Amino acid sequence: MSRIFNFSAGPSTLPDVVLKQAQEEMLDWRGTGMSVMEMSHRGKQFMSIAQELMQDLRDLMQIPESHKVALLQGGATAQFSFIPQNILGDKNKAGYVNTGAWSKKAIKDAGRFCDVSVVADAKDSNYTTIPPVADWEQVADAGYLHYTSNETIHGVEFQSIPDVGDLPLVADMSSNILSRPVDVSRFGLIYAGTQKNMGPAGVTVVIVREDLLGRTRDSVPPVFNYQQQIDNDSMLNTPATYNWYLVGLVLKWLKQQGGIAAMETINRRKADKLYQAIDQSSLYRNPVDKAYRSRMNIPFVLADSRLDQEFLDLAEQNGLGSLKGHRSVGGMRASIYNAMPEAGVDALIDFMQEFERTH
Numbered sequence: 001m002s003r004i005f006n007f008s009a010g011p012s013t014l015p016d017v018v019l020k021q022a023q024e025e026m027l028d029w030r031g032t033g034m035s036v037m038e039m040s041h042r043g044k045q046f047m048s049i050a051q052e053l054m055q056d057l058r059d060l061m062q063i064p065e066s067h068k069v070a071l072l073q074g075g076a077t078a079q080f081s082f083i084p085q086n087i088l089g090d091k092n093k094a095g096y097v098n099t100g101a102w103s104k105k106a107i108k109d110a111g112r113f114c115d116v117s118v119v120a121d122a123k124d125s126n127y128t129t130i131p132p133v134a135d136w137e138q139v140a141d142a143g144y145l146h147y148t149s150n151e152t153i154h155g156v157e158f159q160s161i162p163d164v165g166d167l168p169l170v171a172d173m174s175s176n177i178l179s180r181p182v183d184v185s186r187f188g189l190i191y192a193g194t195q196k197n198m199g200p201a202g203v204t205v206v207i208v209r210e211d212l213l214g215r216t217r218d219s220v221p222p223v224f225n226y227q228q229q230i231d232n233d234s235m236l237n238t239p240a241t242y243n244w245y246l247v248g249l250v251l252k253w254l255k256q257q258g259g260i261a262a263m264e265t266i267n268r269r270k271a272d273k274l275y276q277a278i279d280q281s282s283l284y285r286n287p288v289d290k291a292y293r294s295r296m297n298i299p300f301v302l303a304d305s306r307l308d309q310e311f312l313d314l315a316e317q318n319g320l321g322s323l324k325g326h327r328s329v330g331g332m333r334a335s336i337y338n339a340m341p342e343a344g345v346d347a348l349i350d351f352m353q354e355f356e357r358t359h
């Protein structure tokens, strides 16, 4: 068996030690004689897994008491529709910032449930920058303002939390949650699918400020009602128990790495060296405004796109997988989430330099 360096955007690479622990515990979790996936979600064993997961997430993100956490299904995509229906209350308008493919989807889906006002749009830049917050349109009667903290496809990331006054701020953090410290108290709601930076696919984290709860529209199914799920420890239906367990292992691993501040230092170093290698070459190019370059997803194009396939093939032969860019933008994309070791980034840079030298 050999493991490649997997640069997939999601589902994405997981720490070896997490997978090994899962393997060791697969048939017999801590002397219970059961796999986690065979346990009742109401039993004391799984309850302890769930409680530790919640506590570890709270510790790592320093989630204040004012904020509740729900673990749901349906991915971040389901939340595109359920956020407006849960938190708008008697308002019928929401502001959205359009910074790329995921913002666009969020806008489209929310538009089925409320009036959407796009307060800033990066379309004219081909989604290579973020319009300055000072230029964002004000929407007085909006119930919240939504932005995508990291655009997974375009490789554009907010480097700080936008100041939007009293308006509840909602962030899709699917692809950069846990990659850097964030002040959770500044948000009305944070949501993220787990398959980028937290574990396998199948769990969606929703962190929501208490005062935004209890205003869900009657038409919302109970499993997507934030208040009801929080009141039931996210077990209104049978949760994705094995996925919760794996997310829990990833959180333990993060704690062992020194937590999120330590991860940020490593993530910054990994991203800086890859961008530097791209910027210094005459074959590779990243189009994103340097002020907003993502530390998680790094797209790049080759000066001659006829070399793309050969680049990908040779990369694969060298144990560097899933570097093909998203079909909507082409070129390459290296996703370097928390679980991508620095050695993987070093190997990619070495490969890129060798490819350039020989082409």
Ligand SMILES: *Cc1c(COP(=O)(O)O)cnc(C)c1O
Pocket (backbone or CB within 6 Å): 010, 074, 075, 076, 077, 078, 102, 148, 150, 151, 152, 172, 173, 174, 175, 193, 194, 196
């Ligand atoms: C992957 C991703 C999504 C979609 O997640 P699903 O789990 O497929 O619904 C949404 N937003 C961002 C920023 C993503 O990276």
